[in-house]
Amino acid sequence: MENSKPWLKPALEFGPLILFFAVFMLYRTDTVLIAGRPYGGFILATLAFIPALMATTAIQWRMTGKLAPMQVATLVLVVVFGGLSVWLNDPRFFTLKPTIIYLMFAAILGTGLMLRRNWLGAVLSEALPMDAEGWRKLTLRMALFFVFLAMLNEVVWRNMSESSWVWFKTFGLPVLLFVFLLGNAGLYRAHALPPKDVADDDRAL
Incomplete structure (x- = not known):
């Protein structure tokens, strides 16, 4: 389909x-x-x-x-924080939701690094085959990026208008994510697995 x-x-x-x-x-x-x-x-x-x-x-x-897992976590937090915003008629719960999501993702990736587990690679290895060092570097960068997004969301919703936050949420965050992924193109190339090693690497995850 x-x-x-x-x-x-x-x-x-x-x-x-x-x-x-x-x-x-x-x-x-x-x-x-x-x-x-x-x-x-x-x-x-x-x-x-x-x-x-x-x-x-x-x-x-x-x-x-x-x-x-990120889709499930996002859905749960949207239902919880969005539901609170509607129930209490208070937008602040929903504007806080991205902060919670990004900090949670950063914590998960950081925990994976400390435990030396390639959780990010387990999810994305089919689309982006890389060696273990490449996944370690990308995991660290992505964890720090999520912390940055959480801090940025706090600055925007606490200091700007609702309209500004909606524009930021709808267009700003996707653009920042796209720029981040594009900015790591050199990492993808430097640590890409040769075609013959992809299957073996997938079995090792």
């Missing part, structure tokens, strides 16, 4: 985020009454984002038969 429809995977991954942005921009200056309670555009966008992410995650699971 994925091969016949190459647009489907990015649509599932970015669809809920684009929906969040669209709903927020549509209602950002309005207040809507739901069950007698007034909700602003941010809460309405969050209310749309949660079921959309649940649906796209379920579709990805049905398509592939599996979900990455």
